[in-house]
Amino acid sequence: MKLPGFENSREGWKQRSSLEFRHRIDKFAGRLFFVFSIIPVFLAIAILVMMIYKSWPIMKTHPLWQMLTGQVWKPDDGLFGFLPFIAGTAWVTLVALFLAVPPCLLTSIFLSEYASHSLRAFMKPLLDILAAIPSVVYGVWGTIAIVPFIQNKLQPFIHQHLGTLPFINSNNPTGFGILSGAIVLAIMVAPFIIAVLYEILSNIPEGLKEASLAMGTTRLQTVRWVVIPQALPGIIAGIVLGASRALGETMAVLMVVGNVAQMPHSIFDAAYPLPALIANNYGEMMSIPLYDSALMTAALILLVIILIFNITSTLALQHVLERNI
């Protein structure tokens, strides 16, 4: 039944805005949305171009390879060796992952395979809240809790019992060092790694787990022989994604890691990761020639490392998640 006055007639159409006008509005809206959505892409490219431009002056006089492998950082003498900072970044990140991954894996297995629906509904948001604590708060906590613990308890204890082993022997008595940074960092990236691993594990088809359980396996056997092998590529990609998070973390690490430009040899040594170098020095001592250009190069190196980690893990994750559907 049609309402009078709204027939699909010539008169009816005349009362509405013209078809052409509506199409024009539609097209305009589409373009507007497109413009806003590519702004971030342009910004990323602009930042990259700016960094290359700013680091160009030092590249002209100091070959990149020499800076990457140089171990001496004396800007006053024109020596810009980045290796201590790259090594510091690598040490802190690796030790942090070493500490974070095993408990994160167990937590995500518990959440996805063992926890009841209600417990999961309670714990998942809680873990997500942990991820929202500001970096500087972790840094303060690390300074007042972790650093004294390492200085007064852990390091003397280990020094007394295992003092001569490599990677442990150190003459840095302050507590500010790689291990402090790594502990803080591990706790910071843990919620993120758990979230990614949980996502991967819950993505394993229910039917696959049931296929295993139907043969009379225990849950642990199913996890060990079916879930983990099936999820392994995803688990590795998730850990790499966690690593790319850890690599760029600045504030909390900077507050506890000691910030000494040296090649670290022990988890108790102080280190100076790339983000800390940039954050501590940019905008200061600009009178030294090429200093700001060197810091830009440091930022560029950091960016490239993180991009490589991020892109490979994201692609791998996408591949894995699609395969399981």
Next chain:
Amino acid sequence: MQPHIQIRNLNVFYNRDQQALKNVNLEIPHNQITVIMGPSGCGKTTLLKSMNRFLELTDGSQISGQVLIDGEDIYATGMDVTEIRKKAGLLAQHPYPLPMSIFDNVAFGLRIHQMKKGRHLEYAVQHYLEAAGLWTEVKDRLHQPATRLSIGQQQRLCLARGLAVEPEILLADEATSALDPISAQHIEERLVDLKKEYTVVLVTHILRQAKRLADYVIFMYLGEVVECGPAIQVFDHPQQERTRAYLEGRF
């Protein structure tokens, strides 16, 4: 002879208010193909899953009543769920090969339950692949990943894998519905073969399949068992009006 599976006053709820099975009482005979049929959502799969305690994998499911296999209540306290599932194997609707080789898929259950080792293991794997009618197709590529098989082959692999743990009962949940007609026929032939040694319980919504395979029929509707009995009796002389209507396609 005592029925292989007896079900007494079985009630199943999902999320408190949604009753999937209403006071089910049944007896499933030894060494026959028992077909559970009925329209979608009538509780066929729920009934099947009650027999290997798979219902408890679903959050919020509540079960009351008894399911007895060889006279033993599988829901009694102290029953080992892995033992029950070893006794009542499952062939699911979709084949899910485990993430390992063809050989390891079949050997999986034998290793988990520490039933066979070394040469005996190899012999056993061949035996069960033959029983599932897959041996000649895979004997030259036993160590390839199982996911490379076709869907129909995967389903027969799942059958071999299920047989390998030496169950007494084979629960098949619409086991042919994801397969092409030829592969479906393969599986049907296997099931007919296997009933000599196993009690087979098959869920299907395909009436013609039920008629082809069934020795004993359970007809379900809206969570209730409407009628059950030997196939000839139920198909030729249904006692209930609803059964008659379903058989004549009036649903």
